[in-house]
Amino acid sequence: MNHDMTFPTGRESLIDTHSVYGAPCWVSLTSRDLQATEEFYTAVLGWRWRPGKLGDPFRIALADGRPVAGIAAVAAMWQMAVAWTPYFAVRSADEAVSRAQERGGTAAVGPISLPPGRAALLADRDGATFGIWEGELFTDWDAWRTSRPAFIRLHTRDAFDAAIFYGEIFDWGSGEGCCEVGYEGDEVVLRNQGDVVARIESGALGAAPDPSLRPHWQIHFAVRDVGACVRAAERHGGGVLSLDADEAVLRDADGAQFTVTARRFDG
Template sequence: MTTRDLSTTEKFYSAVLGWDWRSGKLGEQYRFASVGGVPVAGVSAVEAMAQQAFAWTPFFAVSNADETAARSQERGGTTAVGPISFPPGRAALLADRDGAVFGVWEGELVADWEEWRRVAPVFVELHTRDAFDAAIFYAEVLGWASKAEGCCEVHYENERVVLRSRADTVVAHIHSGAVDSARDPAMRPHWQIHFSVADVAACIEAARDHGGSLVQEARDVGEAVLSDPDGARFVVNSQTAE
């Protein structure tokens, strides 16, 4: 995620999600967040620009960022930035065929992906116009449902595409409504980040106390969409993804 003010961002997410922060090899303008020693996110400071939208962007680990970007373009995706070097890795910012933005990262992250998936308090969800088309795009670009080491399995459950790790942990959802429902031409496809928390109400209160806001709350499912001081939206969820 990008932000105008690292200090404000650190205080906000520490209060709302209990994150700890550290600097890494990318310099003082880039900070890493973790919970209980488990890495969760990276945040970089950028100069504010007129009408700039700040948002959370999911990054997917790949073995080769250049080849992944090329596969995306071959399948109708676009490349916004990169691939460029960020020691100790290489990254690119891409968009799928419907315009949903995502990133790819080649390089050092975590030693054990299955362990990370088991304990990391996060999963991602793609809201798009055609879940099946999106699933095919990402499977071809990122190697989902392949025999590659560390890949995920793709399933169709409860009218949405569900991505599960080999350890059967849900890591992503893709949905566009019921199979027989009409597509919504006004919907802007996007990835949404979900953070698992113990107390949604406490997160809402902390967000308001630290310059954020409540965008939407769904009391029956223990979930709320929040906005940070820069306007970046994310979801807090008291239930494990299924």
């Protein structure tokens, strides 16, 4: 499992996780080489950087001056997998961990205190890693969810079974959480105020030898120019796993996968 827990711990927002309960609220990446990771994502996504509050191995990525993601240079130190991890907002980290474990999930880290909140890292019952966060949000959530992380997608064995697992943890579609569940063909779609914030699709294999075929969450970042991102990734030691006119699945120089999705931006 990827033990990745990187958060800005300043007071960027007074909104807390009660307001967006059940929704994705942050993404984080482990890295073997912080400088190389910064250079790669600056070239590909145009990010700038600031130190994290947890010490030298941690950095916060900024897009247009706004925190959008966390990077932790601990993969080699702690022998972790290199991967992007999404975090979901919860009212109680303890309750969310208990719910996940009762439904066959596992807890790798936490809950632990990371002021101004608490976090835990878990895996669902098919092995896909995700995190939870209780406390103040790290940035303007409405702007964050509709800008750089366009949405997240779970590639899993059975989309409907996974939707039940996550729905029972995060109260999706119950009226208690902030998200509604719908369906588009064989995909489960999670929406907030009409906007897609997560998708779940079937097809991943639990014992596949290729990690990209195993159950996992994939982060989709919104960009202006998919082709430019592809060229920058190739120039800076990354790779292209798939490409079409509006989207590309990329691999960074460490091997972490992510997707760039075309979107128009105002201004």
